[in-house]
Amino acid sequence: MEERSLISPEVLVPRLGEQLVEAGLLSAGQLRQALAHQRQSAAAGTPLLLGDALIELGLLDRPTLNRAVTEQILRLRQALEDANRNLEARVQQRTAELEEALRKLSELNQLKANFIANISHELRTPLTHIRGYLELMQGEGLGDLNEEQKKAIEVSFRATARLQNLIDDLILFSQASHGEMTLTLRPVHLPQLAQAATRQAHHKAEEKKISLSLEIQPGITHAQADYEKLGWVLSQLLDNAIKFTHPGGQVTLSLSTEPKTDTIIHITVTDTGIGISPEKITEIFEPFHQLDGSATRRYGGTGLGLALVREIVEAHGSLIEVQSEIGKGTQISFPLLVAKEN
Ligand SMILES: Nc1ncnc2c1ncn2[C@@H]1O[C@H](COP(=O)(O)OP(=O)(O)OP(=O)(O)O)[C@@H](O)[C@H]1O
Ligand SMILES: [Mg+2]
Structure with a gap:
């Protein structure tokens, strides 16, 4: 079945000449004669179909030829239908295999999550x-x-x-x-939260001789967010920025609004650290994924931080944007909606 399905339908049906010989309507010698006649006519610039060549040479009459052609068409159609059925069966089989693989994978993920929870x-x-x-x-x-x-x-x-x-x-x-992360959205005073997060990170920055600053555009107050989880996100981003920046570097947490609208607040953490190469940017959000084994041993951590940061930011209906250059630094930013009533 596997092999047959790789063959195209017309290969499975004998060509007209062979079919006529098979049916005893023509001898092998007569077929060769007709093929030679066909070649000569083609060379003379008047190409002929094999059937016409046979009739011209008087080797076959028109009704017999028509019957043979009709039979060939029917066989071809049959072969085509078989091939289609075959293809459908293969697609079904592959789909079932893929579904099974997917089921196993999600079962495995579930097990992993249960294990971690326990x-x-x-x-x-x-x-x-x-x-x-x-x-x-x-x-x-x-x-x-x-x-x-x-x-x-x-x-x-x-x-x-x-x-x-x-x-x-x-x-x-x-x-x-488990898809169980629930947010408690309420107006959160962003400058206060940002100040608290910076204060918390202050000690680590000082230890590493990194200057940590907070820039808040005037007028920014509340955003619609989960207070605890957003605080956690800020502390993770600051933690990374400090961890992956050399002494003497600079880390900045900034709150800004877009020039034309006042409905969106951008939260941005910028560092002058080791940077991330463009092709690695998607990897950093994978759970337990750390870019450089040796650096990780040096810097510590488990590689869960950004995976959770993304979950939380996306649960807020927002998206994280990363801009980075190796050796220059990294900027991680995401927008939040301004809270309507404070
Ligand atoms: N600001 C940054 N500059 C350079 N690389 C970064 C930065 N932030 C994250 N990375 C890279 O992304 C990886 C994943 O970050 P993540 O916060 O998920 O894990 P971690 O900080 O290593 O561990 P954890 O956050 O669990 O303590 C880091 O190991 C690092 O390689
Ligand atoms: Mg981290």
Whole structure:
């Protein structure tokens, strides 16, 4: 079936001459004679159909020829129908195979998301205990602490905070992959949120000797957004910008409106960092995807940040735009709708 379907219908039907010989209406010698006559006529500039050549040579009468031609047409039609059926069957088979592959893939994604959801909830519980005891110790509820012990608890606290963040990201990610991410949209005062995010990132920037600034175009107030999730987006974008910029660089969070309309506010994070090559720009939004293994080990993180940033921004009905140049820096921006009533 496979092989036959690769052959075109006319190959499956004998040519007229062969068919006449097969049917015993013509001998092989007579066919050769007629073909020779056909070649001569063509060479003389008066091409002839084989049937006409046979009639001219008196080897066949017109009614027999007509019957043979009709039979050939019928066989050709039959072969064509077979080929079509064959093709349809193959298309059906391929479609079924593709559907099966797709089903397996979404099952796998579902499993992955369930696994992540389960494991992150499992991680949360022991972490709560650890934090609880650390707090107790820090408050000297379990006895007085010397300087060294205080320092150790401080470091442990920071580590649990990092773990907490990672678990929160994983939970958000599994919700997003279940299509369960819900937004609570309300007017959010963007300058306040941007200030809070910059304040939060200030420490990291200072540590890396990166100058962090906030630029807010006058008149910008509220946008329709989910306060918590938008705050998270800003902190992720600032985190990346600081992480992928060398000391001495500059990171800017800016809020601006379009010159002609006042219904849209653009939120933009710009850095003077390592940049992203144009063909890699779509990759950075894939979950767990990090561009450079060695850089990632150096910079840390799991590669979930931007995947979630995109989910959240798109859940707001917006789209992220990335402009970047290797060695020059990156600009990531997305628009939000101004909130009607504040
Ligand atoms: N501002 C940027 N400049 C250069 N590369 C960037 C920038 N932002 C993101 N990238 C690239 O995109 C990848 C994915 O970013 P993403 O935020 O999803 O992950 P991450 O920061 O590595 O880890 P996580 O955010 O989970 O801590 C990064 O590993 C990095 O290679
Ligand atoms: Mg990140």
